[in-house]
Amino acid sequence: MDMRPFRSVLYIPGSKERALHKATTLPTDAIIFDLEDAVAIEEKPRARRLLADTLQELDYGPRAKLVRINDFGTEWGADDLDVIASAKPEAILLPKVDSAAHIEDLARRLDARAETANTRIWAMMESPLGILNALEIASAPRMAGFIMGTNDLAKDMGLRYRADRMPLFTSLQMGLLAAKARGLVAVDGVYNAFRDGAGLKAECEQGRDMGFDGKTLIHPSQLDIANTIFAPSSDEIDTARRQIAAFDEATKRGEGVAVLDGKIVENLHIVTAKQILAKAEALAS
Numbered sequence: 208m209d210m211r212p213f214r215s216v217l218y219i220p221g222s223k224e225r226a227l228h229k230a231t232t233l234p235t236d237a238i239i240f241d242l243e244d245a246v247a248i249e250e251k252p253r254a255r256r257l258l259a260d261t262l263q264e265l266d267y268g269p270r271a272k273l274v275r276i277n278d279f280g281t282e283w284g285a286d287d288l289d290v291i292a293s294a295k296p297e298a299i300l301l302p303k304v305d306s307a308a309h310i311e312d313l314a315r316r317l318d319a320r321a322e323t324a325n326t327r328i329w330a331m332m333e334s335p336l337g338i339l340n341a342l343e344i345a346s347a348p349r350m351a352g353f354i355m356g357t358n359d360l361a362k363d364m365g366l367r368y369r370a371d372r373m374p375l376f377t378s379l380q381m382g383l384l385a386a387k388a389r390g391l392v393a394v395d396g397v398y399n400a401f402r403d404g405a406g407l408k409a410e411c412e413q414g415r416d417m418g419f420d421g422k423t424l425i426h427p428s429q430l431d432i433a434n435t436i437f438a439p440s441s442d443e444i445d446t447a448r449r450q451i452a453a454f455d456e457a458t459k460r461g462e463g464v465a466v467l468d469g470k471i472v473e474n475l476h477i478v479t480a481k482q483i484l485a486k487a488e489a490l491a492s
């Protein structure tokens with residue numbers, strides 16, 4: 208079981224040298240080095256060169272490293288990949304993915320270079336067509352994860368932001384269902400009001416309860432909240448341990464079901480309990 212955590216996934220504009228350095232010390236599980244929407248048009252050539260050099264010079268430790276290039280329908284996408292390939296990127300995050308054909312196109316470009324032989328692909332799920340094609344996208348070659356692009360989705364669907372995110376719910380769930388069906392990581396969209404900790408906490412709790420593995424973030428001040436909420440709580444760890452013990456006892460008695468705190472515990476609950484403990488151990492180490 209791959210226990211690499213994705214509780215916090217921080218966007219960093221590829222043009223911001225100071226932020227690129229700062230991230231080597233930030234408590235983020237993963238980084239999205241952005242060449243797309245966070246970089247102004249006139250800055251794009253400088254940003255892609257700076258990022259390729261930075262990725263080869265700096266040590267980001269165990270943090271997962273995703274590079275978001277521009278899509279190949281723009282004038283920048285092909286140049287982004289040409290320059291970033293020299294840094295042997297661990298993963299490319301492709302924006303505006305509408306269909307599996309977009310992923311297959313990127314996979315062919317990665318196949319053609321020795322430096323990107325092991326590069327995985329992540330997809331931004333941020334268009335109505337992309338959401339409707341979520342399963343074929345999740346099934347495409349080299350796929351490792353989905354990032355929900357809730358700002359672009361809101362724009363393309365003409366929906367209004369609400370704190371309960373009800374207008375986004377179907378899209379979030381369709382993305383999640385496809386990701387989980389194919390064993391991919393699924394990371395929730397950003398919370399734009401980056402100085403509003405209470406609002407972020409509520410949205411992280413909602414995303415966690417839905418089944419997301421973590422939250423994309425835009426500012427370091429958001430890291431602690433996401434790291435806390437997407438980690439197993441001490442109550443969950445305690446319950447998992449007691450469920451395993453209760454189920455072991457029941458098994459010894461020749462019974463297939465245990466009862467703990469007035470609730471049944473079956474084999475499938477033990478699978479979840481073991482995943483919670485494995486995740487807690489992975490985070491502790």
Ligand SMILES: CC(C)(COP(=O)(O)OP(=O)(O)OC[C@H]1O[C@@H](n2cnc3c(N)ncnc32)[C@H](O)[C@@H]1OP(=O)(O)O)[C@@H](O)C(=O)NCCC(=O)NCCSC(=O)C[C@H](O)C(=O)O
Pocket residue numbers: 217218219220225226227229230241244245331333355356357358359360396397401425426427
């Ligand atoms: C939002 C910001 C523009 C705010 O920047 P700023 O005003 O400079 O913040 P602070 O002064 O509070 O910064 C304090 C220090 O933290 C560093 N910093 C800030 N942001 C980051 C970051 N993202 N990663 C690493 N470090 C960061 C500053 O450099 C300061 O450091 P120091 O000077 O050493 O103390 C800014 O936070 C920002 O640009 N955030 C990223 C925005 C972004 O990436 N947007 C695009 C992604 S969201 C998206 O595209 C959504 C999706 O596609 C969709 O459709 O939904």
Ligand SMILES: [Mg+2]
Pocket residue numbers: 244302331333356358359
């Ligand atoms: Mg977007």
